[in-house]
Amino acid sequence: MHLPRALAAFNRRVTNPxxxxxxxxxxxHAIIEHxxxxxxxxxxxPVLCVRRPRGFAFVVGYGLESDWVRNLLAADGGTVVHRGRRYRVADVRLVPxxxxxxxLPNPLRLILRLAHEGDVLTVTIVD
Structure with a gap:
């Protein structure tokens, strides 16, 4: 169960800026440039983000219809701004x-399980 698309539209116009x-x-948190x-x-x-050994994992809260998800998958990459640093990323994979x-870390894993969420998008940092 993903969050409602109406909430995604509200966030795009109000919360994201x-x-x-x-x-x-x-x-x-991180900012994905796509x-x-x-x-x-x-x-x-802006997205929820977990740093992985060679890249990042992002929570896909609004489903596969999210523009940032579709854009990263189509381009097989983009840029991630995390803790003040910019990373070029590629090898985009959706993990249902x-x-x-x-x-994900245990606290976030529990919250997402309770919310019936848990799709994650992973990327690898390009050297």
């Missing part, structure tokens, strides 16, 4: 729940 001010600098599939425009989307939850 506010979160973009700090999401790329604090733990547990290119639109048709517009070729660069978008900056419950296997996706296994990639």
């Amino acid at each position: 506010i979160q973009r001010r700090w999401a790329g600098r604090i733990p547990g 290119t639109g599939r048709r517009s070729r425009r660069i978008y900056r989307t 729940a419950p296997a996706g939850r296994a990639l």
